[in-house]
Amino acid sequence: MDFKMLVDKREKKYLLKKKVNKLGTDLGVVDLENKDVGEVVYSHLGEKFYYVEPTLYDVLKRMKRTVTTLLPKDIGFIIARGGIRNGEIVLEAGTGSGVLTMYLANAVGKEGRVITYEKRPEFAKVARENLLRLGLVRKNQPIIGLDEEFNDDIEVEEGLFNVIMKIGDVREGIEERDIDVIVLDMPDPWEVVEHAKKALNKKRGRIITYLPYIEQVKKTVEKLKEEGFWDIQTYELIERVIEVSEKGVRPSTRMIGHTGYITFARVPID
Ligand SMILES: C[S@@+](CC[C@H](N)C(=O)[O-])C[C@H]1O[C@@H](n2cnc3c(N)ncnc32)[C@H](O)[C@@H]1O
CATH class of the missing domain: 3.40.50.150 (Vaccinia Virus protein VP39)
Known part of the structure; x- marks a missing residue:
């Protein structure tokens, strides 16, 4: 599928198109360049996000x-x-x-x-x-x-x-x-x-x-x-x-x- 997903500490989900490599959130900007799905990533404010595949749901x-x-x-x-x-x-x-x-x-x-x-x-x-x-x-x-x-x-x-x-x-x-x-x-x-x-x-x-x-x-x-x-x-x-x-x-x-x-x-x- 053409989607990937970020999830923040409040379990707020951000569905992203595959080609999107940067996301601005109220917890800071997350740079996904050189990051793999399945990793923990951090925003520029040090906030933790799960970088995962979305389910169909x-x-x-x-x-x-x-x-x-x-x-x-x-x-x-x-x-x-x-x-x-x-x-x-x-x-x-x-x-x-x-x-x-x-x-x-x-x-x-x-x-x-x-x-x-x-x-x-x-x-x-x-x-x-x-x-x-x-x-x-x-x-x-x-x-x-x-x-x-x-x-x-x-x-x-x-x-x-x-x-x-x-x-x-x-x-x-x-x-x-x-x-x-x-x-x-x-x-x-x-x-x-x-x-x-x-x-x-x-x-x-x-x-x-x-x-x-x-x-x-x-x-x-x-x-x-x-x-x-x-x-x-x-x-x-x-x-x-x-x-x-x-x-x-x-x-x-x-x-x-x-x-x-x-x-x-x-x-x-x-
Ligand atoms: C409630 S919606 C279907 C929603 C769909 N099951 C979904 O999960 O996204 C009903 C759709 O049927 C279409 N429709 C209604 N009567 C139809 C007909 N006679 N032939 C083909 N499509 C029809 C409508 O234009 C509408 O898009």
């Missing part, structure tokens, strides 16, 4: 965003309950900022592929830069359906390069066939169910939808049933952060009340 929290992105609790469950694994072909809509895309791409690995549809070119371009920096799309890789060439100055040498980006409204149809999993984070997935039925692999095809409103879930499940999908199940996940202090251990007072409902189903054979 560190990157996610600081990625450029155009839309509300999925949270790790939901992403993790989509992958685990959806049974998404190495080598699978996943089709996703919409790309948004590419946060879910990045985890799907890592789940399917080098042998797999994520084909991601986005109807708004301006969102797809921001997502492309995020995915480029993570080594998931190649330098100068086009976005299918977008009449624009890219001349990237970023090159990530080691990456999965397994994401294909497309501009398109997935409600109008899915060209691809033999897809293992379709993941829809968009407002009206019931409009996609018939296309999904044709596009999914009959042996193992699954569809997963993520929706904020229960009315949307009802409409989606009704459509899935109508089209013969089976093993249909909807979930909501609640996350509680636990605070550990001298006084005791307890859940944090504040929490995220609601994100979305996740529905899973399998494609019918006939």
